[in-house]
Amino acid sequence: MIQNRLRGFDADPMIVRQTFAQFPSGVAALAADIDGAKHALVASSFMVGVSLEPCLVAVAVQKTSVTWEQISKAGRLGVSIFGKGQSGLTRQLAHKDRAARFEQVAIEVSDDGAVFIDGAALWLDCSISAVSEAGDHWMVLLEAHRLGAGENEPLVWHGSRFRELASPPAVDAA
Numbered sequence: 688m689i690q691n692r693l694r695g696f697d698a699d700p701m702i703v704r705q706t707f708a709q710f711p712s713g714v715a716a717l718a719a720d721i722d723g724a725k726h727a728l729v730a731s732s733f734m735v736g737v738s739l740e741p742c743l744v745a746v747a748v749q750k751t752s753v754t755w756e757q758i759s760k761a762g763r764l765g766v767s768i769f770g771k772g773q774s775g776l777t778r779q780l781a782h783k784d785r786a787a788r789f790e791q792v793a794i795e796v797s798d799d800g801a802v803f804i805d806g807a808a809l810w811l812d813c814s815i816s817a818v819s820e821a822g823d824h825w826m827v828l829l830e831a832h833r834l835g836a837g838e839n840e841p842l843v844w845h846g847s848r849f850r851e852l853a854s855p856p857a858v859d860a861a
């Protein structure tokens with residue numbers, strides 16, 4: 688019975704974390720160049736398809752994020768959806784040592800200061816549309832002004848680890 692599997696969690700954050708971790712997602716880097724300094728925030732809570740017209744996407748950002756304080760002042764944010772083979776890069780861009788995040792990382796910076804990561808699966812050039820409170824996070828709506836897909840397949844975040852998409856089974860030609 689499904690209901691035998693449902694349990695209260697007495698606001699235990701570990702149970703909530705472990706349960707949420709079972710939901711597969713992509714992983715995004717939100718990045719901007721502000722006065723020559725590069726900032727990146729890695730987020731698995733990124734979500735596309737909030738609205739088509741205008742083109743809105745969303746991300747939940749921890750209220751404790753120091754990087755959010757910086758990039759929320761940027762006019763444009765580059766969003767890069769990490770691709771196959773980029774799990775190490777994802778961890779580097781989320782590293783505690785903020786100064787080391789962009790070491791040896793191949794990027795492109797737009798005239799508006801949006802920072803895009805090379806080799807990603809997908810890129811969006813966004814501005815911040817709205818920010819609202821959502822418990823211990825900010826719920827951030829981003830408006831995408833330009834979109835582009837790369838050659839790489841997206842990386843998948845599931846069960847607190849990185850996974851890659853499996854190839855579809857071969858189709859029998861007969």
Ligand SMILES: Cc1cc2nc3c(=O)[nH]c(=O)nc-3n(C[C@H](O)[C@H](O)[C@H](O)COP(=O)(O)O)c2cc1C
Nearest residue numbers: 728729730731732747748749751752753754755781
């Ligand atoms: C795979 C992965 C997913 C993450 N997802 C989120 C997220 O959805 N929202 C968020 O605020 N932080 C997320 N983080 C943590 C941030 O990337 C970052 O480490 C944190 O904000 C602390 O750095 P800061 O103080 O420079 O912002 C994630 C980290 C990793 C490695």
